Amino acid sequence: MTAESRFTQESIVQVRQAISEAQGNEVLVVGRLDDNQKIYSITIAARGNEEAVPALKPYLEKGDVIVHNHPSALLKPSHADLRIAAQLGNQGIGFYIVDNNVENTYVVAEPVTGREIRALDSEELAAILQPGGKLNNCFPAYEERLSQIEMLRLCTLGFNKDLICLSEAGTGIGKSLAYLIPAFSWVLCNGERVVISTATINLQQQLIEKDIPLVKRLFDSDPGVVLVKGRSNYLCLTRLRESNSELSLFDEVNENLNAIVQWSLTTSTGSRSDLSFFPDDDLWYRLCSEADACRGLRCPDRERCFVLRARREAAAARILVVNHHLLFADLSMRIAGAGFESSAVLPPFHRIIFDEAHNIENSATSFFSRSFSSLSIAKYTGRLLRKKKGRKYGLLLGLEKLLHHHNLINEVQNILGEVAGKSRCLDVTSAQLLSGNLNFRLTNEKPDIILTPVILAAFQPENILIIILES
Ligand code: SF4
Structure with missing residues (x-):
């Protein structure tokens, strides 16, 4: 389409001049629309290709348009153009491509102009x-x-x-x-x-x-209207399949696991609250969706994934x-x-x-703080390596193969034993610190016990495993 249908004459001249000053190379311009939906005000934002767009974000508002020239005069959007246009589109920002003479315009994404808000009576x-x-x-x-x-x-x-x-x-x-x-x-x-x-x-x-x-x-x-729950409320089909492959017969956990496998075939929600029994917490946290382990749209189970379905419902x-x-x-x-x-x-x-x-x-407070216990540490170390009926399971088995490090499990096993010992010690020291109180508020005056290495580590939970492993 012609540039005149999208720009005022003055703004066409300004964009042309900006391109000329950049010696015909790529420039990025932020445009603002008038009541006729034409760009009337422009700001030369950056010289360079569309990769410079993230740097412009603080200056952009919903309803603005990014204008970008293609020196080749071929206005077809590149993959990078489409990716950036999709990101900007989520924020209501449009994306146009023009030639160096600003005669033609290709509208990759329309801006979302502000709607009038109707007051309630x-x-x-x-x-x-x-x-x-x-x-x-x-x-x-x-x-x-x-x-x-x-x-x-x-x-x-x-x-x-x-x-x-x-x-x-x-x-x-x-x-x-x-x-x-x-x-x-x-x-x-x-x-x-x-x-x-x-x-x-x-x-x-x-x-x-x-x-x-x-x-x-x-x-x-x-x-x-949708009730939105955290992802740990939903069964992860991928983790269920992995746990099911570790299934051994005749114990109670596996009875529950079998029941969840059967339920997973018929449930439409995958929500823990829809189960007809209360699964053991340990079992559920081995099966529920976890952000770190989720492969999202690359997951082979994405078509039936309960988390992705819940997200789609929330978006609608x-x-x-x-x-x-x-x-x-x-x-x-x-x-x-x-x-x-x-x-x-x-x-x-x-x-x-x-x-x-x-x-x-x-x-x-609970969201912006971290909590851990010897149980949660055991859960993490168990994901690395656990034994059951004489057999070993966990991520270390795969890691040993991947790294061709044939003694890895034996070496790490000793360290995991040390971690377990230190975490028990942490429980005891924490109980001493609380000395009968239900909570302890940190102030500038720290009791001596807080300066012990184990408690110091406790106040930096993201470091605790590293500190314990190094000790
Ligand atoms: S997309 Fe994530 S939550 Fe859903 S099944 Fe796959 S790994 Fe699990």
């Missing part, structure tokens, strides 16, 4: 909860609750004005409806995804099984119910570089409602 929503309203029509035994309506008005104000609202609600005022009604209305009016974060499974169940179906009836609409939903821990996991990935416009643990979202917010501190 507070009185209209309050009327749902008032006598004679929709809730009253659903439940003839309904009672008006003034504090519930007041809370609904506050939540509506928060949505409309981008405010952080804090509401303390006594038991029984019906706080879930007070925030769910504005949340549903916001999603239906504006399409923005809302996350509802809770501390307990009980509340999640109440929301999913009781309150949300009721609000769907009140609105006679379903914007797509507009209201996500999560727990605080999962939300903090998502936020920490975003802060660490994933950004707020693409998927991290959760798909991108715009609004958060914290229910049971008094538990946020505990959840944040």
Whole structure:
């Protein structure tokens, strides 16, 4: 298409000049659109090919366009162009290719221009909860609750004005409806995804099984609601297959393993909560999905993978119910570089409602701290090497073959024995440190015991195995 259909005359001249100043080599320009969807303002951002795009990200906003010239005048996008355009597209940023004379344009990805946000009508929503309203029509035994309506008005104000609202609600005022009604209305009016974060499974169940179906009836609409769980709640088909190949007969663990193998053939969710029995924690953590071991889209089991299916369902939903821990996991990935416009643990979202917010501190503390015990260390060392009925299993067997190091298992076996001894010692020393208290807060005044090598290592858990192995 002609460049004129996408650029104003002034911006065409400016881009042409920038290319000329770069002696016809590749340049990257950030363009901003006017009301006619034409680029009217440009910033020369970098000279170089599309690999320079990541350096531009801090200067880009949703709805902007990156313009890139192909000196060859062939406007067909390269693989690198397509990859960058896909990444930018997730953030609502467009990608155009032009020739050096800026006569023709190839639109690889359209920008997503800002949509107008529709404000909610507070009185209209309050009327749902008032006598004679929709809730009253659903439940003839309904009672008006003034504090519930007041809370609904506050939540509506928060949505409309981008405010952080804090509401303390006594038991029984019906706080879930007070925030769910504005949340549903916001999603239906504006399409923005809302996350509802809770501390307990009980509340999640109440929301999913009781309150949300009721609000769907009140609105006679379903914007797509999904309960999102952490990946360790889902069976990993690859790990199940690997564990099953270690199966030996006649013990209780294997009875459970057999039952899980049978269940895996029929379950549509793969979620631990859908099992008809409580599997032993050790067994489940050998079978559930783990981020470090997951091969994602390269996995041979991806077609039936329960984690990938749950992610697809979450991506299609507009209201996500999560727990605080999962939300903090998502936020920490975003802060660490994933950004707020693409998927991290959760798909991108715009609004958060914290229910049971008094538990946020505990959840944040548990997420941003590490915990370990002699049991968890045994679990990790067991993944390296474990013995069962005289046979050896674990990653070291494969490693020994891979490295052609025929004495590796014998050498590491002694070190693993030492690790087990040190971790038991750590338990004892930690118990002394706590000396009967349930917790210990670190201050500048450290008791002598904290300076012992084992405890020092404990405060740097990522180093503990290395320190113990070196000692
Ligand atoms: S994609 Fe990951 S979680 Fe799913 S089956 Fe494969 S390894 Fe397991």
